[in-house]
Amino acid sequence: MNKDVTFALSSAGVGESVARGQLDRGGVAMNNKPATFTLDGKTIPFSAGQTLIQAAMAAGVYIPHLCYNPEFKPHGSCKLCTVKADGRHTSSCTHQAQDGMVVESDTKEINDERRALLQMLFVEGNHFCPSCEKSGNCQLQATAYEIGMMSPHFDHFFPDRPLDASHPDYLLDFNRCILCSLCVRASRDVDGKNVFALSGRGIKSHLIVNAKSGRLADTGFSGEDKAAHVCPVGVILKKRVGFAVPIGSRSFDEQPISATPHPGPAAATLPPHPQGACPVGPRSNAATLPPHPTVKDV
Amino acid sequence: MSLSLETAANPENLRRVAIDPVSRVEGHGKVTILLDEKNRVHQVRLHIVEFRGFEKFIQGRPYWEVPVMVQRLCGICPVSHHLAASKALDAIVGAKQLTPTAEKMRRLMHYGQILQSHALHFFHLCSPDLLFGFDSEISKRNIVGIAEKYPETARRGILLRKFGQEVIRHTAGKRIHGTGAVPGGVNKSLSIAERDELLKDIYQMVAWSREAVHMVKELHHKNPELYNSFGAFRANYMSMVGFDGSLDLYHGRLRARDQNGDILFDGVDYRNYTQLIEEEVKNWSYMKFPYLKSLGKEKGWYRVGPMSRVQNCDFISTPLAEIERREFMAYSGVMPMHAPLGYHWTRMIEMLHAAEMIKDLLHDDDITGSELMASGERGFEGVGVIEAPRGTLIHHYRVDENDLITMCNLIVSTTHNNQAMNEAVRRVATQYLHGHEITEGLLNHIEVAVRAFDPCLSCATHALGKMPLEVEVLNEAGERLSILSRSGDGLFSAS
Ligand code: SF4
Ligand code: FES
Numbered sequence: 001m002n003k004d005v006t007f008a009l010s011s012a013g014v015g016e017s018v019a020r021g022q023l024d025r026g027g028v029a030m031n032n033k034p035a036t037f038t039l040d041g042k043t044i045p046f047s048a049g050q051t052l053i054q055a056a057m058a059a060g061v062y063i064p065h066l067c068y069n070p071e072f073k074p075h076g077s078c079k080l081c082t083v084k085a086d087g088r089h090t091s092s093c094t095h096q097a098q099d100g101m102v103v104e105s106d107t108k109e110i111n112d113e114r115r116a117l118l119q120m121l122f123v124e125g126n127h128f129c130p131s132c133e134k135s136g137n138c139q140l141q142a143t144a145y146e147i148g149m150m151s152p153h154f155d156h157f158f159p160d161r162p163l164d165a166s167h168p169d170y171l172l173d174f175n176r177c178i179l180c181s182l183c184v185r186a187s188r189d190v191d192g193k194n195v196f197a198l199s200g201r202g203i204k205s206h207l208i209v210n211a212k213s214g215r216l217a218d219t220g221f222s223g224e225d226k227a228a229h230v231c232p233v234g235v236i237l238k239k240r241v242g243f244a245v246p247i248g249s250r251s252f253d254e255q256p257i258s259a260t261p262h263p264g265p266a267a268a269t270l271p272p273h274p275q276g277a278c279p280v281g282p283r284s285n286a287a288t289l290p291p292h293p294t295v296k297d298v
Numbered sequence: 299m300s301l302s303l304e305t306a307a308n309p310e311n312l313r314r315v316a317i318d319p320v321s322r323v324e325g326h327g328k329v330t331i332l333l334d335e336k337n338r339v340h341q342v343r344l345h346i347v348e349f350r351g352f353e354k355f356i357q358g359r360p361y362w363e364v365p366v367m368v369q370r371l372c373g374i375c376p377v378s379h380h381l382a383a384s385k386a387l388d389a390i391v392g393a394k395q396l397t398p399t400a401e402k403m404r405r406l407m408h409y410g411q412i413l414q415s416h417a418l419h420f421f422h423l424c425s426p427d428l429l430f431g432f433d434s435e436i437s438k439r440n441i442v443g444i445a446e447k448y449p450e451t452a453r454r455g456i457l458l459r460k461f462g463q464e465v466i467r468h469t470a471g472k473r474i475h476g477t478g479a480v481p482g483g484v485n486k487s488l489s490i491a492e493r494d495e496l497l498k499d500i501y502q503m504v505a506w507s508r509e510a511v512h513m514v515k516e517l518h519h520k521n522p523e524l525y526n527s528f529g530a531f532r533a534n535y536m537s538m539v540g541f542d543g544s545l546d547l548y549h550g551r552l553r554a555r556d557q558n559g560d561i562l563f564d565g566v567d568y569r570n571y572t573q574l575i576e577e578e579v580k581n582w583s584y585m586k587f588p589y590l591k592s593l594g595k596e597k598g599w600y601r602v603g604p605m606s607r608v609q610n611c612d613f614i615s616t617p618l619a620e621i622e623r624r625e626f627m628a629y630s631g632v633m634p635m636h637a638p639l640g641y642h643w644t645r646m647i648e649m650l651h652a653a654e655m656i657k658d659l660l661h662d663d664d665i666t667g668s669e670l671m672a673s674g675e676r677g678f679e680g681v682g683v684i685e686a687p688r689g690t691l692i693h694h695y696r697v698d699e700n701d702l703i704t705m706c707n708l709i710v711s712t713t714h715n716n717q718a719m720n721e722a723v724r725r726v727a728t729q730y731l732h733g734h735e736i737t738e739g740l741l742n743h744i745e746v747a748v749r750a751f752d753p754c755l756s757c758a759t760h761a762l763g764k765m766p767l768e769v770e771v772l773n774e775a776g777e778r779l780s781i782l783s784r785s786g787d788g789l790f791s792a793s
Contacts, residue, residue: 128367130366130367130369130370131359131363131364131366131367131370132363133362133363162358163358163359163360163702165360165700165701165702166700171360171701173360239360239362239701240362240391240701241362242360242362242363242365242366242480242481243362243365243366243477243480243485244480244485245485246471246476246477246478246485246486247471247472247476247477248471248472249471
């Protein structure tokens with residue numbers, strides 16, 4: 001996938017939708033009726049400032065997504081959440097809802113595009129699900145099941161990405177990174193540490209850690225960090241935990257990702273949220289987004 | 299124990315016949331035979347033409363992934379690799395002694411695997427040869443033919459296998475490629491409901507397994523000339539034996555005997571296997587040739603698997619299987635049984651033992667216990683050995699301080715039997731093919747000999763008697779003179 005194009009599109013999307021929302025249709029309609037849009041024909045209410053995906057999730061409607069996590073400012077990079085709003089492709093995680101908008105999501109056309117995106121993600125990395133500890137708790141795998149991806153379709157890249165096992169408690173298996181930047185956002189915005197960053201451009205984009213040696217052990221990373229618990233795939237893994245939860249009893253074995261309230265990092269593998277009571281966890285730098293109502297815990 | 303017929307003196311003047319692939323075995327292997335103009339056999343080789351490179355592939359991976367990853371070596375006995383790896387890695391997490399629940403769950407999983415694998419091999423892959431004859435009508439010589447002529451036998455075969463798979467599902471989480479065993483223990487025990495579900499059928503399984511032993515026994519008694527001599531050759535044999543000398547497929551020490559049944563070594567801690575076994579590489583096969591160091595390359599090769607185990611142990615701990623073992627030993631007399639078809643008989647004795655063990659374990663309260671994991675001082679090297687359905691399976695790993703695998707050595711059952719299978723094929727070629735016009739029926743004799751060892755040549759499991767088979771007869775210039783072929787639907791044609 002060409003990451004340059006992806007990033008460029010996403011920032012344009014945010015700017016445009018915000019501007020339009022402020023002008024007229026954001027939040028409450030002129031006649032004081034609650035504002036709504038339609039999503040695949042279903043009426044979805046929303047409050048001022050909500051993005052399409054937030055409003056949809058609040059209404060219990062699933063829109064596939066990978067780089068979006070309600071706890072963080074949207075990144076708009078994976079494009080899985082793409083919908084057609086008033087006939088135009090846009091990322092629903094960055095596009096603000098507007099009154100009267102007509103949105104399509106679960107259509108053959110869009111799902112075909114999503115499937116191609118997933119296939120590209122699979123062939124770009126080395127996703128060997130059978131022996132991956134994240135299997136069954138992995139959002140990439142679960143989304144691929146959801147969208148009905150039956151084969152990789154494209155030729156595998158088989159990149160050579162050695163592991164970073166230097167840290168005593170955590171392993172980085174870069175083979176599986178989908179560059180969603182959630183760990184980057186968590187480390188920067190919640191942990192205040194900037195342990196992770198995406199480096200390189202386009203097909204050369206990759207995850208790096210903030211240490212001269214390039215090794216996780218030499219950063220300030222700790223298992224207590226938020227960044228240790230946000231990876232939607234199996235890159236950032238607690239060491240020496242392998243298959244303690246049997247295959248078949250994992251989050252997405254119980255129910256598909258579309259029925260899981262917030263398909264963030266699977267609850268089963270996570271310690272209780274360290275920040276306590278807030279239903280959506282801490283949200284720095286997310287002033288424009290209201291708390292997400294459907295998320296119970298992560 | 300000669301190595302004659304391994305390499306012909308003047309191969310360039312000989313005709314080459316290839317059985318490629320050998321059917322109704324797991325994976326891909328081929329047999330090549332060099333014949334002269336009078337159809338005299340000059341060279342016979344069983345080649346393993348697959349190369350999977352798992353040992354290399356696993357390096358640099360975190361150790362806790364390994365028990366799940368190595369299962370992909372094989373679609374037929376993944377549980378064996380899963381358990382051997384877990385046993386090896388117990389040493390890495392310092393679990394010197396597993397909890398009773400963990401050890402019994404692993405054993406239950408293993409016996410489920412033995413049951414399903416032995417049932418599959420005997421009923422699906424071999425009963426067509428044994429019940430119809432080695433050169434019987436080719437279109438019937440498969441499990442479909444068995445289902446028509448002996449519907450009850452076929453039904454039992456299917457249900458025995460299914461039961462074994464259910465045991466695996468309840469212990470490993472899935473029928474194939476489960477995750478039940480983890481370094482240091484297991485991740486689940488049986489629920490009461492799971493136990494009761496298995497208990498419902500186990501008595502039937504024991505009874506059917508017993509009748510299966512009787513069925514093979516009768517075949518031997520009815521046609522002793524064939525069964526005692528087909529492909530027979532004398533060999534050393536090795537297996538793991540329980541600490542008390544019993545047949546123990548999960549844990550114990552290594553014991554080997556020579557061709558007369560005399561002990562070569564006994565009570566050897568399997569972690570020292572490298573002191574006993576060496577592997578030779580030959581340029582015509584991807585499969586190595588292991589041998590006992592003490593006896594050297596020429597004389598040190600040995601057999602593993604059911605026929606080795608049943609004759610190597612002092613007794614079997616479960617009563618019905620022990621009766622059968624004694625009968626088998628009485629039948630073979632003072633000298634050990636060496637005829638490859640004896641594998642079928644002993645395989646069924648083991649299936650009966652596995653069924654009895656499953657029954658006992660299901661009655662053991664530990665199997666529903668909650669103490670699943672043990673740990674201790676961190677180790678950096680581990681060896682795990684298990685008696686897999688096909689024989690002794692050795693997994694050996696080294697792990698660095700960052701938890702990544704730095705070395706992996708695997709010796710799988712079929713590799714131990716490499717020389718023995720080659721030997722059996724040479725015997726059969728000499729006994730049946732030498733000086734005769736080659737026919738499909740004659741070539742199937744070769745395959746029958748290979749199949750007796752139940753070789754698992756890789757991870758494939760698509761066989762069931764319908765694997766395409768092609769035999770080419772070439773002249774010395776390498777030009778094709780004739781071709782016999784069997785298509786994917788089992789039909790045979792010559793041109
Ligand atoms: S490591 Fe995980 S969270 Fe971080 S960018 Fe890669 S996929 Fe996203
Ligand atoms: S672009 Fe919206 S979820 Fe990734």
